[in-house]
Amino acid sequence: DIQMTQSPSSLSAFVGDRVTITCRASQDISSYVSWYQVKPGTAPKLLIYAAASLQSGVPSRFSGFGSGTDFTLTISNLQPEDFATYYCQQSHRTPLTFGGGTKVE
Amino acid sequence: EVQLVESGGGLVQPGRSLRLSCTASGFSFANHALHWVRQAPRQGLEWIGFIRSKDFGGTTQYAASVKGRFTISRDDSNDIVYLQMDSLRSGDTAVYFCAREGTYFVLDHWGQGIQVAVSS
Numbered sequence: 001d002i003q004m005t006q007s008p009s010s011l012s013a014f015v016g017d018r019v020t021i022t023c024r025a026s027q028d029i030s031s032y033v034s035w036y037q038v039k040p041g042t043a044p045k046l047l048i049y050a051a052a053s054l055q056s057g058v059p060s061r062f063s064g065f066g067s068g069t070d071f072t073l074t075i076s077n078l079q080p081e082d083f084a085t086y087y088c089q090q091s092h093r094t095p096l097t098f099g100g101g102t103k104v105e
Numbered sequence: 106e107v108q109l110v111e112s113g114g115g116l117v118q119p120g121r122s123l124r125l126s127c128t129a130s131g132f133s134f135a136n137h138a139l140h141w142v143r144q145a146p147r148q149g150l151e152w153i154g155f156i157r158s159k160d161f162g163g164t165t166q167y168a169a170s171v172k173g174r175f176t177i178s179r180d181d182s183n184d185i186v187y188l189q190m191d192s193l194r195s196g197d198t199a200v201y202f203c204a205r206e207g208t209y210f211v212l213d214h215w216g217q218g219i220q221v222a223v224s225s
Contacts, residue, residue: 034211038150043109043215044142044202055213087150091210095168096140096152 002026002090006099013104019075021102023088028068032092035064035073038101039084048073049091078104107131107214109203114219117193125188127203127216134184135159138206141177141188143199144218151199153177155206156186171197193223 003026013019023033031051038044046055048064051071061076075082088099113125127139140155154167156177165177176189186203200218207213 032210036150036212038144041217043217044150044204044212045215046207046211046213049208049211049213089150089212094152094155094166094210096210098150098152101149 004097004099010103017078021073023071023099025069029090029092031067033071034089036087037084109216111216111219114221116222118225122191127186129184135181139186140204142202145199195223198223
């Protein structure tokens with residue numbers, strides 16, 4: 001199985017900050033990475049797919065980068081609604097696997 | 106608007122069975138693969154398995170942790186995907202989400218989730 005190692009597990013930030021979350025795959029997965037935002041009691045939301053493609057309707061302050069084994073999600077100008085937990089996921093092959101999550105608080 | 110609504114959760118004793126349903130609307134259900142993902146208390150997301158569209162054989166794949174105990178099926182006439190869970194264990198306690206696959210293994214729409222608690 002492909003392991004996804006995400007860091008940090010949590011971070012503290014303020015409105016207006018720039019936040020970067022990293023994810024490392026245990027093997028080369030090209031650009032097959034997606035990023036999701038999860039808030040308690042709500043449906044998880046797709047933010048980024050194919051490492052850097054912004055999902056329709058997602059604000060442009062979210063961006064993704066990377067290929068191979070190393071990937072990042074950046075939130076520029078953090079907004080109050082962005083405080084949530086973020087997960088990377090490899091879509092290279094099954095079993096699909098997620099990173100451990102990063103709680104932005 | 107794409108919507109996915111899970112139902113059928115609740116409290117169940119270890120060793121018993123439970124069937125979750127996910128009712129879809131707002132898109133061509135038959136053309137999409139559907140996935141199940143769960144989140145145990147204070148844990149991250151765990152992929153459970155998926156079912157392909159009939160155009161791709163309608164076949165299924167599962168995570169090792171549930172293979173042989175869980176079964177995913179679909180009813181394209183009523184736009185419902187099911188998760189049959191047998192021989193439930195306390196470790197299966199989680200919120201269960203269904204999700205639509207957009208492009209290759211990208212989960213572009215999710216339900217709000219349904220709680221399943223396995224306890225005596």
